Amino acid sequence: MEGFFLKINQFAYVPTSHEQIIKELADSRFLSARTQKMADPVMLYRGLLLKFFLEKKQSRAVRIQKVADLMATTNLNAYEYTTTQSSVSRVAFYNVALQLLGFQVGLDFELDDPFTALKKFKLPVIDSDDPLTRDQLIDAWYRLLNTRTKFGQTLIDDLAGKGYYAQFYDDQQLPRPLFFNGKAQAVFDTSQLIRDVVYVESSLDTDHDGQRDLLKAEIIRPADTEAGLKVPTVFTASPYDQGTNDENADKMTHNVNHPLSRKQPTQLTYDDIKSADKQPELPAPRKINGNTDVAEETFIKNWTYTLNDYFLARGFAVVYSSGVGTKDSDGVRTTGTSAETLSATAIIEWLHGDRPAFTNRTDQIGIKAWWSNGNVGMTGRSYLGTLSTAAALTGVAGLKTAVVEAGISNYYEYYRENGLVVAPGGFQGEDTDVLGELTFSREQSAADYLKIRDTWQEQLKKLRIGQDRDSGNYNSFWDARNLLKDVNIKCDILLVHGLNDWNVKLSHVWNLRNRLKQEAITQKLILHQGQHEYLNNFRSVDYTDLVNLWLSNKLYDVQNNANETLPDVLVQDNAEPETWHTYQDWGSSSIDHYTLSDPRFTNLNENTSFSDHLDEDLFKSYVKDTAKWQRALFTKSHSKMDNHAIQLVSEPLRKDLVIDGRAKITLSAASSATVGLLSVALVDYGKAKRLTATPQVLAAQKIITGYNWRKDDLREFIPEKKASAYKKFTDAHMNMQNRENAYRVDDLKPGQFYTFEMAFQPTFWRLLAGHQLGILIYATDMDYTIRGNQEITYTVDLDNSTLTLPLLATDAGTN
Template sequence: MKNNQFAIRPTDFDTQIQELQNIHFLTSDNEMITDPIDLFKNFLQIAFVQSHSKAVFKQKLSTYMATPDQDAFEYLNSSSELSVDAFYNVALQLLEFNPDVDFTFEDPLGAMKKIQLKVADHEGNVLTLNELKSAWYWLLATHNKNGHTFIDSLAAKGYFVPFYGEIGEPLLFNGKSMPVFDPHKIIREVVYVESPQDTDEDGKLDLLKAEILRPAESNDGLKVPSLYTASPYNQGTNDETGEKLMHDVNIPLTHKEPNDLNYEDIEYKAPNTKLPEPRKVNSYAEVADETFAREQSYTLNDYFLARGFAVVYAAGIGTKDSDGIRTTGDPEETTSTIAIIEWLAGNRRAFTNKYDNIEIKAWWSNKSVAMTGRSYLGTLATAAATTGVEGLKTVISEAAISSWYDYYRDGGLVIAPGGFPGEDADVLAEETFSRRLQPGDFHKIKPLWDKKLAEITFEQDRTTGNYNTFWDARNYHKNFKNIKADVLMVHGLNDWNVKPRNVERLWNGIRHNGVVQKIILHQGQHIYINAFRSIDYTDIINLWLTHELLGIDNQAEKIIPDVIIQDNVKTETWNSYTDWSNDNNPTVQYGLSADKLVTAPSTNETLTFNDKLDDESFKRYVKHNDDWQKDLTNLTNNKMTDHRLLFTTNNIEETIIDGKVNINLNVASSKNFGMLSFQLIDYGNAKRFNVSPTLLAHNGLAGTFDWREDDLREFTLGKPTDYKMITKGHINLQNRENTYRVNSLEPNTFYPIKVELQPTFYRIPEGHKLGLVIYSTDFGMTVRGNQDIEYSIQTEGSNIIVPVHRD
């Protein structure tokens, strides 16, 4: 195993002593101890939280080994000195490493180095008293084998329970907040925030339900920050009615009438809508009228509830118990999202219920807000940040959309998010319109909802796939310049749902904003990574939020690397870099020659393939996309030979692709329309990561003592495979200039095209081959018409430009 810790804060000795005192490892009972052996025994006795007698302590201590020949009890009662090896032998066991697997008692320091665990400074082979104190400090801050820091593992056993009700404010250790707030005494309340919009056109400003969880101490004067998750799924979903709206993708691609549109012709401009007057306030209250039993929580938020943070969930307009309608990502939804922040920052009103006009303030809030969440949740965090709303200090955007066109479209084509062919903006709107779940409420809104949903269906324009005003309204890139909150991005390099272009454009779009920006890229698909064993993600977020929301100068902005990327070859390996997908990266250009990618210029050839399959193969691939993917990329399988072009390099040196691969081609279609798809492939027999992380322990990670858990997971290697898709891209041949201008396409006439594949960071091992597959129908993403279209590529002047990483 390898431990990757990026959130350990460098701490001087005096501060270490102070923090050990703050968390009660150094106390009045042990301050006079001068013998390192005695102090080590005392530390262990304190750490064995669940041992309440000397006999049980002896019993537990004797189950640890200090040397190859002595258990810890024998060693500590017979030795006059505390050796460095003995300390780290015990430390490794406290960190739950296995001497039969992870280390030997003869060389614990070698194991510490191999596993990448922190070793305290020491001069000799024996620890002095001060060296022991420092070594214990770093041990507490060190990650164990099962996803916890040692201090968090002690918390899960009840170490901080005696602190409940005694501290009354956040307690810090190594720059991070400790769980000293009783999660079982959390105050739960519901408020209804008045947003500056009337999306359901009832003549009243929309009220939005917000569910709040906050520490009991916030009732006693403690001002706390808020983690806010805007989740349209939070109040329930309409899976059945959403499924009925799914669009048929087994339809032909069609010709589009050319246009000469400019951006100004399709640019979204906010309507000048007259809004209703705000509600008249009848009275004020400090106690909410409504509570709730159990929220649809996010486990990362759960972790912080015991650490002095409030958590707020709101589903937004058009959801159960709120007013309004669903709009899927437009400015109205952004307005709905930031209304909650404005209330938390003291700049908007909320009420105790929807009828009495009794105002309630967020009097417990310190007016600092962070947004958290994955996918649609992270998308709304990104949208909120683009408004520059006051009070939003940071967003942690995980697998977030930055332009809805890049989610449901690509290159002038209707492109499904991976795994959801036929889904579109209208389907998502219906699925999240949870007002439907309350028949009495839905009855009143149904006529308007039917009308608005039909408008979404029409305006999203599945006929052409062009970028239009509908999509421009849902493009957050235009407002990146307004982002003034610090941003921590998390994204999967194999996420074909919210494709990597979404995070790459955010990363590069704010690099000159003057905000702190960080990014973590993992090898997963559309997943959370806060329960991974090999990276201290939760500690990173703890360090980050303690800085951002509590205003603690813990150097989080300097300690956390700007770029952290999980290696795709070595297990449990995360590397830090200074940048990602920089346009100034060096490039390697490959030409096309027959079936080869060559570093020399392309030869002068014309290569062709036809998109039409026999009916049996077509029907099979429609039902089994995985079979199609295997046949498409298989070097030796002839089933797709006539329906693709496949090029490979010779065996290459180790290469890291860093950023956006560009393809330049001269292309012709036998029709007056056409589309091309591309996949970049790593060819070489090797064990590769399984598609999904492996479950290591169900409920293996506890937030703190007797509090919510998460499953411990990790990416593991599967059986050897012959290839791995690195990235892909698509283009409608009639959108050669851009996604809103439609060009004419004369049959059998060659046109130059340029296609930007989804950005990546990928290590190709030495001896592997880089491959490029050019094809048309993508059975997982595009329409599937099985049309008799022949595509031709002129190799002369065609090339592929690969950005490479240089250390």
């Protein structure tokens, strides 16, 4: 396991009073009525260590041997120490603590000095006397249980996975749910989980069959609910959950190797293209022919989100639903409209007691979520996170929070940019119709698809026409898919996004966050160094604990200071491994301005114009291997792209420079044709072993979500094995005929200079001292834009072109 850069960052710990610590240790069975009366700290310490090794599951002789396997000092093991010494020294306590946390003597730390390792790994040490008093020992033990191990989990979670709470399954006095340091504990028996299927009746008829669309929902809940326990729900709306049509979707992928077309100029205003989003008249609701508390159908899941699995052991139900147009549900996919939103909120309304559901699709026997306490939190990444955002913005009753990972906030910005057809990273040629086909899993049920096939083909046609790949303009189709148009949010929200996410780009979380600042809610933001990734199994940050604290507060109403404990903005450093920083906001108001002809920038190829046309063989080779094109474009050495871009590189930076927010560039530029596109990238030049944007497995199946329950790999973004010379950290694209906005088309006269104002993707990026800031101006982006290979020459007036950078206040004006 990679350990050289190991840092145990911990942000979810809640400072706790001694009196509350005593109560929580008693509730969790670490302190009994007898041990609470012990005045001798050594005897108490021995008792705690023996309890640690599963008092109810293992004999005393076994537990003594396990304690004796730990070294307290250079010459005494922990059992010898607690039977021969009259006090508990800080050195002895933290030597044992490091071993319980998974650190190895001689490899990770030395017994004569545990504190150097504690500092190196950023592990907490309580302020105490030496030796520890009885009360200090109790506080230190509590803090230790809430400290993260070498393998990423808190010690109490690691212990729970090894059966600590399982030994109390028959203890009817053990609190269920149980909260420790404000977080739900794994006291529920996951071997007894109940799995139900219901069909929620929505307020939709997207397939126009004269009946309201039924939506399949799969429920996993603790067996304790059968005895009357009411639990909250973690809900994931996943259009992929019932299956995907990968082969058919791949066949529909659009060709992007064609010329950019000239568009007829218009004077359109927003009112001309605004979507009314009128809801059609609905059929009457189904008649309820009776009611029951017993579901008729169960299921087996092929895919689950391990964060959801984690909460199943901790007193939460989990619900998955795929929505309209998916297998065993009614309707058709609409790719981003309010119909998909309403198919998510329908499930929440049923969980809150506001909407009917049935035990099967035909008999109309009603079933309520009688086991639910009415509180719902949504989780999920990408499309799943998008639906979490969409549902939250409606203000639906019962939704108390959404944990949104890499969610879309405006579908136009996912598939388009400033009047250009622009692909989500890695998916050239995808569009709303392709995504619709991918997720229309009703296709996988032969008899059902036979009934709906013609309706679906008509729906695909509407998607193809509405998305308008010919122009790339913003229109009423896209306006109906802008989630930020109508905001009625009532719940708190936790936003999570990767600073290297070129699929759902950072503009989505940036725009959502800034819009939510106008609302009376609490929002938090986590920015990591990955691309399109989940974060719940990482070593360097206690993400799962943060979410546990958050959901325990929002869904169980535990008063754990979650709003105050979670940082407002938590950012992973791009230049220092396993390092995280907290901030009050994202987006600096300190702005530095640069003219592109500034002498601090060197024009490497000494050109102010470039051709977008490549030799046919070269063009084909770059289409086949876009990584090869990237290397040729971004390198500071001479390459075959020298005459196809303007490359400006700053002087080496005198000190670190942090770009915090949304940089902008204003170009005075001309096209030799009546069409044109501009692309600009900001590049960090400097040889370094940069963090991998794809997480690496540090230890396989090392994370345990509960006793005999789901496991997950421990992962991390680690430094590359080989140093790289550069890194693109943000970019922007624009159709030169959309220089005013994305819906109005402007004329473009050959050779005439126009002003183009382009906003880069928001970022939080640290350029190290000695590195150089690069500005790449080019046209066709092989990874994202249409690839026309047209005979067009672009010219940029560098004297009248400017770059503005938002910098952390300490960095403004310093380089």
